[in-house]
Amino acid sequence: MTVYQEKAYTQNAPSVLLEESPQFHFKSEQVFCPVDGQALKVLKTYPKRIVTAIGIGTFEAHHTVLHCPNHPELGMFKSEELAQLVPSNSNVAYNVIVKAGQLRFQENRQVDEIVHILNTRYSVILSRSEIELLINKFIFYLAAVHQESEELIKTVIAKHGGFILHLDSTCDGDSPKLISSIDPISGFVLHSVKLCSENKDDVAEFLHQVKRKSGVPLAVISDMSKGIGAAVAEVYDGIAHYQCHFHFLNAIGKMLFEKENDLLRKTLSNGGISGKLKEMKRKLMKELQAIDNIDDHLLRPQECTEDPDGIKVLNLFLIQWILDHGCEGNGYGFPFDHRYLAFYNRLCKARVWITEITKSYPTETQYIKLL
Numbered sequence: 588m589t590v591y592q593e594k595a596y597t598q599n600a601p602s603v604l605l606e607e608s609p610q611f612h613f614k615s616e617q618v619f620c621p622v623d624g625q626a627l628k629v630l631k632t633y634p635k636r637i638v639t640a641i642g643i644g645t646f647e648a649h650h651t652v653l654h655c656p657n658h659p660e661l662g663m664f665k666s667e668e669l670a671q672l673v674p675s676n677s678n679v680a681y682n683v684i685v686k687a688g689q690l691r692f693q694e695n696r697q698v699d700e701i702v703h704i705l706n707t708r709y710s711v712i713l714s715r716s717e718i719e720l721l722i723n724k725f726i727f728y729l730a731a732v733h734q735e736s737e738e739l740i741k742t743v744i745a746k747h748g749g750f751i752l753h754l755d756s757t758c759d760g761d762s763p764k765l766i767s768s769i770d771p772i773s774g775f776v777l778h779s780v781k782l783c784s785e786n787k788d789d790v791a792e793f794l795h796q797v798k799r800k801s802g803v804p805l806a807v808i809s810d811m812s813k814g815i816g817a818a819v820a821e822v823y824d825g826i827a828h829y830q831c832h833f834h835f836l837n838a839i840g841k842m843l844f845e846k847e848n849d850l851l852r853k854t855l856s857n858g859g860i861s862g863k864l865k866e867m868k869r870k871l872m873k874e875l876q877a878i879d880n881i882d883d884h885l886l887r888p889q890e891c892t893e894d895p896d897g898i899k900v901l902n903l904f905l906i907q908w909i910l911d912h913g914c915e916g917n918g919y920g921f922p923f924d925h926r927y928l929a930f931y932n933r934l935c936k937a938r939v940w941i942t943e944i945t946k947s948y949p950t951e952t953q954y955i956k957l958l
Contacts, residue, residue, distance in 0.1 A: 608637065608644070608645045608646050608647055609643065609646045609647075610646065610647045610648075610649060611646055611647070611648055611649070612648075612649045612651070613648055613649065613650045613651065613666035613668055613669040614650075614651040614653070614666055615627070615651070615652065615653045615664035615665055615666055615667075616666065616667050616668070617653070617664045618653070620655040620657070620658060620661070621661070622655070622657075622658050622661070623655075623657060623658070625655065625657065627653035627654060627655055627664055628653065628654060628655070628656055629651060629652070629653060630652045630653060630654040630663060631651075631652050632649060632650065632651045632652070633649075633650055633652075634647055634648065634649050634650075635647070635648040635649075635650055635669075635673075635678065636678045637678060638672070638673050638678050638679070638680055639678065639679050639680055639683050639711050639712075639713070640672065640673075640680040640682060640683065640711075641680070641682040641683055641686055641709050641711070642682075642709070644709065644710035644711065645710070648669060648673075650665070650666060650669060651666075652664065652665055679713070679717075679721060681728075683705070683709075683711055683713075683721065684721050684724050684725050684728065685725065686705065686709070687701055687705070687718055687721040687722055687725060688721075688722060688725030688726070688729070690704060690705075691722050691725075692725075695918075698715055698718050698719055698722075699715065701718050701722075702714070702715055702718055705718075733776070737800060740773075740775050740777075740801075741800075741801060741802075743773055743775075744770060744772075744773055744775070744801065747772050747773055748805075749804065749805040750770035750772055750773065750775075750777070750801060750804050750805065751770055751771055751772055751804060751805055751806050751807075751808060752768055752770070752777070752797065752804035752806070752807045752808070752823075753768065753769045753770070753771050753807075753808045753809070753831070754766065754767075754768055754790075754807065754808070754809040754810075754815055754819075755767060755769075755809065755810065755831070756782070756785055756812075756815075763781045763782065763783060764781065764782045764783075764784065764785050765779065765780075765781055765782075766779065766780060766781075766782050766785070766790070766793055767779040768793075768797050770801075770804075771808075777797055777800065777801050778793070778796055778797045778800055778801075780793055780796070784814075785812055785814045785815065786814045787814050787817040787818045787821070788818075789814075790814050790815050790817075790818035790819075791817075791818040791821050791822055793818075794818055794819065794822040794823070795822060798822060798823075803823065803826065804823065804826060805826075805827075806826060806827040806828070806829060807819050807823060807826055807827070807828045807829070808828075808829045808830075808831050809828070809830070809831060809834075810830070810831050810834035811830060811834065811835075811838075816828065833919075836922075836923075837922065837923070840921070840922025840923070841921070841922055843922070844921075844922050845921075845922070848921055848922070848925070848927060848928075851927045851928060851931065852927045855927060855930060855931065860934065861910070861930075864906050864909060864910055865910065867902070867906055867957075868903065868906045868907065868910070871899055871902055871903045871906070872903065874899060875896070875899055875900065875903060898957055898958060899957065901944070901958070902957050902958060905937055905940070905941075908933065908937075909930070909933045909934060909937055912926060912929040912930040912932075912933050913926050913929070915929040916929070941958050944958065945958055
């Protein structure tokens, strides 16, 4: 399915549908001087370097800037439409920044994957370092929009009848803690900061900031941290404070299954299976780079049993399926997701399939050793 989706994206990419990059003209929407009402004059017209945009690929923007000779203090009058499409100091459109951020944080894509997706699907050709910069810009713009929308957020929360304050923080050793407050009713992140520690005073200061921004919650939900518990009692005295079911079940699940999970993890690790499969995958991908009929092997495998490339393709996709065992989880981690058990189960299924598949190939075929 993924192969055909990628082919559809590639065949309908802007670079394929458009013979050459389109040109668009932008001009200031303000055409009269706001002081004396006289028609504005053209100060300059310049082409903006190729702009990258989702849905178009690349285009050239000819920008006409106006000014009033009688009132130079008013400065230049530029196109608002162009300013809404792309930042003034960049040639990458806002929608590309948004797409890069969505791929990174909503789909958990790696930077190299984002480079490939933007290129094949949208004809957006950017380097790895440029994508990393766009991801940072996305975070900056998202934070700015969030701060500008504080009053709107408060209005929406009020329409819902108030909010539930759900608290949680990272806990990696002695490193700074990222603490976040979320309203599960509206889905809004209310406030997030880095704290030196999760002690009462630091958490209380954070809660005072949330209180100033969003008011008093209907209830508070958190893990079993003593620091958070004491801070909530101080800042929100009298407000119901509940224990988070996720953290509660997480703790119980680890008590029940952590020993077995660690044993399975160590057993698989000692076998070095994952590393060997990844090495095979790299070699196969390198060998199959020049093959353009992979679809034939997938659609008509019975007809490709004499073709050594057919076995290579079969191996590649089988290895990829095994290594993709993490997709069986929901992203909550152990004990809710059992990635090592999923890995083991896929290895068992692969062994059964290989036993059946090899019956279709001549036993003397040298490439059968791959399977």
